[in-house]
Amino acid sequence: MKLYVSPTSPYARKCRALIIEKSLESRIEVINCAPLDDPSDLLALNPLGKVPVLERERGSALMDSPLICEFIDSLTEENWIPARGASRFSVLRQQALADGLVDLIMGRRIETGRDAALQYPFWSERWERAIARTMAALTEERAQFERSVDLGALAVAAALGYMDLRYADYGWRDRHPELVEFAARWDARDSFIQTAPPAGA
Numbered sequence: 001m002k003l004y005v006s007p008t009s010p011y012a013r014k015c016r017a018l019i020i021e022k023s024l025e026s027r028i029e030v031i032n033c034a035p036l037d038d039p040s041d042l043l044a045l046n047p048l049g050k051v052p053v054l055e056r057e058r059g060s061a062l063m064d065s066p067l068i069c070e071f072i073d074s075l076t077e078e079n080w081i082p083a084r085g086a087s088r089f090s091v092l093r094q095q096a097l098a099d100g101l102v103d104l105i106m107g108r109r110i111e112t113g114r115d116a117a118l119q120y121p122f123w124s125e126r127w128e129r130a131i132a133r134t135m136a137a138l139t140e141e142r143a144q145f146e147r148s149v150d151l152g153a154l155a156v157a158a159a160l161g162y163m164d165l166r167y168a169d170y171g172w173r174d175r176h177p178e179l180v181e182f183a184a185r186w187d188a189r190d191s192f193i194q195t196a197p198p199a200g201a
């Protein structure tokens with residue numbers, strides 16, 4: 001199977017880290033691509049034109065990182081997403097919050113990266129408020145994930161890594177010191193070391 005990614009995509013990082021955690025590297029080849037160039041092999045697999053997308057041995061390609069992670073998790077016995085019950089929805093909720101945080105950081109980055117005359121502060125300010133609320137919620141709820149080794153915790157750690165990459169000025173370590181140890185533990189895992197964004201990205 002082939003997972004199409006871009007090296008800085010936090011959604012792709014989640015899938016890549018899960019592949020490493022589950023020792024599936026020999027079954028899933030990671031292919032780097034640049035989605036903004038609209039490469040034809042990516043568009044043929046995913047009409048949305050986004051990474052990550054997983055080309056499977058059988059069946060249509062899977063897009064959207066939560067769906068891809070669900071599929072990856074189904075490939076081995078060891079579950080990173082609980083199969084059922086309250087814990088399943090707790091993990092999926094943490095993933096939704098973490099992915100939503102990434103969406104906000106990405107939206108803010110696109111908005112603030114435009115020429116000044118084309119920027120619309122309504123959106124960047126709205127996203128900044130939502131980022132602050134989500135960081136506060138994650139801090140408040142940290143007991144639910146900070147000691148866990150599952151997809152929810154992995155997704156939150158990947159989102160914090162994306163804060164470092166694309167919104168370092170927010171200074172999340174100063175504002176939310178309660179999350180620092182949690183992030184450091186994930187950053188030290190082999191799966192996170194191997195998927196860290198390239199220097200200078």
Ligand SMILES: N[C@@H](CCC(=O)N[C@@H](CS)C(=O)NCC(=O)O)C(=O)O
Pocket residue numbers: 006008009010011012035036048049050051052063064065066099
């Ligand atoms: N909800 C999707 C988001 C995927 C996404 O937005 N990927 C970005 C890269 S980080 C992308 O491919 N952007 C290209 C575009 O928006 O055209 C997921 O979780 O996989």
